[in-house]
Amino acid sequence: MEETRWKEKIKPLDENAMEEARAHWMTVGKPLFSLGSLEDAVIQIAGIKGTSDFELRKRGLIIMCADNGVVEEGVTQTGQEVTAIVADNFTRGETSVCIMAEEAKVDLFPVDVGMATDVPSVTKKEYKVMYGTHNFAKEAAMTREEAVEAIEVGIQMVKKCAEAGYEILATGEMGIGNTTTSSAVASVLLGEDPKVMTGKGAGLTKKGLRKKVQVIREAVERMQPDKTDAIDVLSKVGGLDIAGLAGVYLGGAIYRIPVLIDGFISAVAALVAVRMVPECAGYILPSHLSDEPASRKILDALEKKPFLTCGMCLGEGTGAVAAMPLLEMGLQVYRKMGTFDDIHVEQYEVLDGKEER
Ligand SMILES: Cc1cc2ncn([C@H]3O[C@H](COP(=O)(O)O)[C@@H](O)[C@H]3O)c2cc1C
Numbered sequence: 077m078e079e080t081r082w083k084e085k086i087k088p089l090d091e092n093a094m095e096e097a098r099a100h101w102m103t104v105g106k107p108l109f110s111l112g113s114l115e116d117a118v119i120q121i122a123g124i125k126g127t128s129d130f131e132l133r134k135r136g137l138i139i140m141c142a143d144n145g146v147v148e149e150g151v152t153q154t155g156q157e158v159t160a161i162v163a164d165n166f167t168r169g170e171t172s173v174c175i176m177a178e179e180a181k182v183d184l185f186p187v188d189v190g191m192a193t194d195v196p197s198v199t200k201k202e203y204k205v206m207y208g209t210h211n212f213a214k215e216a217a218m219t220r221e222e223a224v225e226a227i228e229v230g231i232q233m234v235k236k237c238a239e240a241g242y243e244i245l246a247t248g249e250m251g252i253g254n255t256t257t258s259s260a261v262a263s264v265l266l267g268e269d270p271k272v273m274t275g276k277g278a279g280l281t282k283k284g285l286r287k288k289v290q291v292i293r294e295a296v297e298r299m300q301p302d303k304t305d306a307i308d309v310l311s312k313v314g315g316l317d318i319a320g321l322a323g324v325y326l327g328g329a330i331y332r333i334p335v336l337i338d339g340f341i342s343a344v345a346a347l348v349a350v351r352m353v354p355e356c357a358g359y360i361l362p363s364h365l366s367d368e369p370a371s372r373k374i375l376d377a378l379e380k381k382p383f384l385t386c387g388m389c390l391g392e393g394t395g396a397v398a399a400m401p402l403l404e405m406g407l408q409v410y411r412k413m414g415t416f417d418d419i420h421v422e423q424y425e426v427l428d429g430k431e432e433r
């Protein structure tokens with residue numbers, strides 16, 4: 077089983093480093109626990125990195141780009157040529173996430189894991205699994221082997237980033253039709269009705285949304301993906317971008333780099349990764365709550381509480397990139413702020429960090 081091979085490479089979080097970070101927060105001269113989940117994130121990242129003394133200055137965003145055969149069914153507002161246009165624009169600084177990433181000092185790594193056409197500025201033969209998936213309304217989106225290959229591409233990308241010294245990674249995707257595949261995968265994995273798990277994606281009329289739900293429902297009923305086997309679900313009704321991102325989460329756990337979830341699609345990929353190898357969950361951090369209707373359910377299933385809730389639903393990694401400066405602010409308070417002793421504030425009782433909040 078592929079999962080066993082990945083699982084063997086993942087170690088548990090470093091409890092000592094987390095204990096040190098937790099204890100340090102208790103000395104920082106501010107109301108205890110007052111930076112909320114930013115404090116938890118710093119503690120978690122200490123566990124990931126195996127030290128309570130770390131920086132998150134070198135930041136990367138891995139953007140998985142792929143096409144989805146199911147767009148033939150009329151489940152999107154634009155054609156699949158948009159995937160290639162936006163992918164190319166990632167390399168010119170001309171997409172929404174490029175502009176946000178410049179502000180947040182995040183480097184972009186767009187990857188063609190399966191676009192329908194080659195985009196010379198992005199496509200590399202070694203990462204391209206296939207030229208778009210098949211239409212899952214008619215046949216399985218891809219073979220099991222192709223899904224695993226896309227997962228391996230994600231792991232490889234993280235390896236490269238680890239070797240280049242990246243300290244934190246964000247996930248992003250570009251692929252017209254990928255909210256359809258994400259809703260299909262999520263409804264199978266969570267055992268929910270496709271209607272509950274499906275939204276308008278990049279924009280659909282009410283009629284278009286009804287069609288999208290119907291296409292997902294019929295495909296799931298016909299192909300009967302095995303909900304206990306995430307790779308089966310991916311290959312029958314998923315996408316190469318989701319598979320590639322699942323690999324990025326696994327890679328984060330293997331190479332001990334924190335990986336931020338972006339929006340709906342990226343959260344579904346995190347769910348796939350965690351269903352394959354539950355041990356990778358500790359290496360994953362949330363960012364925002366996407367406005368796609370099923371996002372809350374997916375983050376709940378992952379037991380991740382988003383830092384930001386501002387109704388974003390853009391994809392490309394925008395939500396994950398938006399959370400980076402916030403995390404950085406929390407980290408710099410942890411690193412630079414004086415202790416209660418330094419600022420001459422006496423506490424009546426000194427707590428050890430194990431108290432209930
Ligand atoms: C111009 C444009 C830029 C985008 N950037 C991200 N997405 C987002 O929309 C797509 C998913 O929505 P759907 O499933 O409805 O196709 C993904 O590519 C996602 O990243 C975009 C979509 C468009 C149209």
Ligand SMILES: O=C(O)c1cccnc1
Pocket residue numbers: 255276277278338339340341342366367368388389390391392
């Ligand atoms: O939440 C997302 O990631 C999202 C939602 C709609 C369209 N594209 C991306």
